Amino acid sequence: MSGAGAHVAAGLAAGAIDALLAVAIVLVRRASGVVNFAQAALATLSAFGCATLVAHGWRFWPAFAVTVALSFGGGLVLAGALVAPVRRGPVYGWTLLTVGLLLAVNGLDNWIWGPRTRPFAGPFSAHTIRLAGGAVSRRDLGTVVVAGAALVVVAVVGRSKAGLGLRAAAADPGAAHELGLGVGRLGALAWALAAALGAVAGVLAATAHGLDPTLLRSTLLSALAGAFLGGIDSPAGAALGGSTVGVGLELLATYVHGVGSSLRPVAAFAVLLAAILLRPSGLRGRWGRP
Amino acid sequence: MTLLELRDIEAHVDGVHVLRGVSLELAEGEFLALVGPRRGGKSTLLGALGGTVPVTGELRIEGETVGRPSPATMARLGVAHVPAGRVTFGSFTVADNLRLGAWARGGPLDNAYARVFELFPFLYDRRNRRSAELDAGEQRLLALARAAMARPRLLLCDEPSHGVAPAVGRDYFAALRQLNEWGATVVVAEQGGRPAPAEAGRALVVADGRVQAAPAPAP
Numbered sequence: 001m002s003g004a005g006a007h008v009a010a011g012l013a014a015g016a017i018d019a020l021l022a023v024a025i026v027l028v029r030r031a032s033g034v035v036n037f038a039q040a041a042l043a044t045l046s047a048f049g050c051a052t053l054v055a056h057g058w059r060f061w062p063a064f065a066v067t068v069a070l071s072f073g074g075g076l077v078l079a080g081a082l083v084a085p086v087r088r089g090p091v092y093g094w095t096l097l098t099v100g101l102l103l104a105v106n107g108l109d110n111w112i113w114g115p116r117t118r119p120f121a122g123p124f125s126a127h128t129i130r131l132a133g134g135a136v137s138r139r140d141l142g143t144v145v146v147a148g149a150a151l152v153v154v155a156v157v158g159r160s161k162a163g164l165g166l167r168a169a170a171a172d173p174g175a176a177h178e179l180g181l182g183v184g185r186l187g188a189l190a191w192a193l194a195a196a197l198g199a200v201a202g203v204l205a206a207t208a209h210g211l212d213p214t215l216l217r218s219t220l221l222s223a224l225a226g227a228f229l230g231g232i233d234s235p236a237g238a239a240l241g242g243s244t245v246g247v248g249l250e251l252l253a254t255y256v257h258g259v260g261s262s263l264r265p266v267a268a269f270a271v272l273l274a275a276i277l278l279r280p281s282g283l284r285g286r287w288g289r290p
Numbered sequence: 291m292t293l294l295e296l297r298d299i300e301a302h303v304d305g306v307h308v309l310r311g312v313s314l315e316l317a318e319g320e321f322l323a324l325v326g327p328r329r330g331g332k333s334t335l336l337g338a339l340g341g342t343v344p345v346t347g348e349l350r351i352e353g354e355t356v357g358r359p360s361p362a363t364m365a366r367l368g369v370a371h372v373p374a375g376r377v378t379f380g381s382f383t384v385a386d387n388l389r390l391g392a393w394a395r396g397g398p399l400d401n402a403y404a405r406v407f408e409l410f411p412f413l414y415d416r417r418n419r420r421s422a423e424l425d426a427g428e429q430r431l432l433a434l435a436r437a438a439m440a441r442p443r444l445l446l447c448d449e450p451s452h453g454v455a456p457a458v459g460r461d462y463f464a465a466l467r468q469l470n471e472w473g474a475t476v477v478v479a480e481q482g483g484r485p486a487p488a489e490a491g492r493a494l495v496v497a498d499g500r501v502q503a504a505p506a507p508a509p
Contacts, residue, residue, distance in 0.1 A: 161389070168390055171379055178342050178373060179436075180365030180394045 005134015007254045008247065013140035013208065015246025016147035020201035021216065021223035022242030023154060023235045024194035030170035030233050031190030032083060034094040038101035040220035042078075043198030045105050046071045047206040047215060048113055050199070051120050060123045068199045075195030079188035087184070109213035122207025143204045150200045151239055154193060158235065166190055170233075218261075222249055222268040228275035245271055292353070293318040293475050294339070294444060299347035301334055308334040309345065310499035316444075321466070321476045323490035328482030330497040333374060336446045336479050340364055340371030351444075365394035370442035374449040377433050380422030384413055384432060387421050391436030399439070405472070406435045409465045427458030434462060438469055445474045452481045463489050 021040060028036045046067050053063035082101070086094055124142030128135040157163045169176040169186040177183045205215055226245040230237025249267055253260060294316040301309035308331050316322060324332045337343035341364035349356045351367050361371070370391070378387050388406060392399050407414040410431055416424065421432055430450065437445055447466065451459030467489045470476045478487065479496075486493035495502040 161393075164386055164389055165393065167386075168379055168382070171381060175377060175379065176390075178340070178361050178371065178377075179390055180341075180362040181390075182362055 005131070005136055006128065006140075007251060009131075009134070009136040009140040009144075011247035011250030012243065013143040013204075013246075014250050015243035016144045017201045017205050017208075017216075018219060018222045018226050018246035019239045019242030020147050020150060020197045020204075021219055022226040022230065022238035023151065024197040024201070025223060025227045026230070026232060026235050026238040027154075027166075027190045027194045027197075029227075030235075031166065031187040032087075032094070033091055034098060035224070035232075036101075036191075036194070037095070037098045037220070038105060039194060039198055040202075040216035040223065041102045041105040041109075042071070042074070042195055043202030043205075044109060044211075044213060044215045045202075046074075046195070046199035047120070047202030047211055048109055050203045051118065051206060051211050054120070060121075064203055067203060068196050071199035072192045072196040075192035076188050078195070079191035083187065083191065084184060087187075106213050113211075113213070115212060115214075117210045117212040120206040120211045122204070124207070139208060143208060146204060147200065150197055154197060154235065157193065162186070162189060218265040218268060221265050221272060222246060225268050225272035225275055228272060241275075291318045292316070293320075293351065295348075295350040295353075296338075297348040297350075299335075299338055299345050299349065301338055301343050301345045303334055303343060308499050309338065312338075312347075312496075312499070312501050314494065314501050316475060316477070318443075318475055319470070319473065321470045321489055321491045322478070323486035323493040324477065324479040324496050325484065325486050325493055326482070326496040326502070330482070331499040332479035332496045333448050334499075335496060336371065336448050336477065337373075339444070339477065340369060340373075340446050342371065342373075362394065365440065368440075368443035369446065370437035370440045370444070371446045372433050372437045372448060372450070374452065378421040378424075378429050378436065380420065382421060383418050384421050384424070385417040387432055387436050388413070388417075388439050391439030393440075395440055402439045402441055405441075406438050409438065409468060410435050427454040430454050430458060431462060431465070434465060438465075438474075442474055445469060445476045447476070447478045449479060449481045463487055 021043065024039050025035060028034065028039070049070060050063050050067035053066060054060060082097065086097060122139065122142070124139040126137050126139050128137050129141070131141070158167070165176070165181050165186050166189060168179070169181055169183045173183050202216060205219065209215065222245045223242055226242030227238045228241070229245060230239070230241030245268065248271070249264055252267055253264055292315050296312055296314050299309055299312040300307070312335060324335065326332060334343055338345045341359040341361040345359070349359055356363060356367065364371070379390065388403065389399070392402055395402070412428065413432060413435055421429060424432060434447065434450070450462045466476055466478065478490065480487065
């Protein structure tokens with residue numbers, strides 16, 4: 001049983017990345033009523049940015065901080081450039097736009113960096129330490145800690161004045177507008193926070209698995225499953241749902257013979273399907289309406 | 291001193307020509323009631339003052355023309371608008387609803403909270419409850435309290451006593467009178483056909499999208 005702790009830790013690390021992405025998806029969904037299918041692709045782009053800085057001799061942490069900040073700014077730009085013009089359009093138009101963005105960003109990654117998987121040495125080694133009677137890799141532990149810190153930052157923002165505005169604009173955009181809140185700007189803030197969270201997820205995933213344009217492809221699916229499991233409009237629920245799905249899939253892949261990494265997306269899809277069928281609240285809200 | 295001046299204000303709502311050339315002046319510290327028939331344009335006029343209804347014409351605050359009135363612009367200029375009906379954020383706590391009222395204000399809010407809780411002590415007791423747990427009358431008062439958090443210079447209230455118990459209406463107007471004494475200029479639109487409230491120092495009839503003459507004084 002000495003391996004169980006390591007597998008749980010690996011699951012928690014994968015779950016932490018799922019949770020970050022799930023929270024990012026929920027933040028955008030609440031603010032704009034749209035599921036941003038490009039969230040994972042944007043996160044991968046951020047990871048490439050960070051890897052490029054490191055390749056140019058930057059130390060990891062400054063590169064990481066700059067990447068997160070640039071991604072935040074990129075989220076603002078994206079909200080201004082893409083979201084504002086189509087805000088009054090139908091939701092399916094938006095949704096198609098995010099799928100298009102996913103493919104476009106993916107193509108851009110391939111064009112600039114190529115499809116080859118490159119190693120990305122993060123700040124945490126793969127060496128194990130003994131923790132609670134089991135052997136846990138430093139990288140898994142570091143991933144959980146960094147992701148947890150990012151989620152704490154988002155929770156703190158959520159309790160600030162800006163966070164109150166974000167929640168109000170999400171709960172009732174019309175009433176928030178009448179109160180004098182800048183609903184458009186708050187929406188842009190949500191996109192920016194989501195992009196920053198995605199950057200953290202992308203960099204953490206790249207340091208664990210190496211970096212290529214398909215880095216977070218199956219993570220998108222498990223993050224969506226986690227977001228729906230948590231009730232698509234609750235960031236806290238998404239964090240919990242995302243980590244649960246991540247841990248579950250990791251343990252499934254470890255202990256159920258035949259479920260390797262290839263079948264991970266299939267399992268994630270099954271969870272997503274179950275979440276949508278069993279948690280109809282996940283479909284309530286603007287996404288499901290014509 | 292003139293706080294607010296409207297000249298030839300026109301407004302269309304959903305393709306209907308609702309305001310047809312409204313001009314009026316409001317002195318600082320006034321308590322004005324808008325009365326008149328249903329669908330005469332009272333709510334739209336309040337919406338125009340609050341920035342929620344797009345208008346053409348001229349709107350001046352302290353002599354300065356407001357270029358593009360939006361709710362955010364008007365809030366920054368010290369206008370707080372309480373629309374008709376149940377308008378609080380039901381899933382938010384009472385305290386968060388109040389905090390949202392002060393959105394356009396910077397700085398510490400301790401004094402604003404103190405004043406609001408002085409006006410509405412029951413809100414202090416329920417500050418950590420979701421506003422949806424309050425009854426309709428309490429929510430109506432919370433909406434006024436939220437507007438008061440902004441320490442508005444101009445407070446616009448649409449049909450404050452419509453659909454709530456008479457006691458709530460009395461509490462509402464007592465609070466309005468206090469806010470007026472504390473310096474806020476108040477404009478209240480009463481629902482169609484009702485006379486002007488006793489607290490109002492002046493009343494105007496709004497009908498067919500125009501400000502008509504002042505109503506006949508109550509006998």
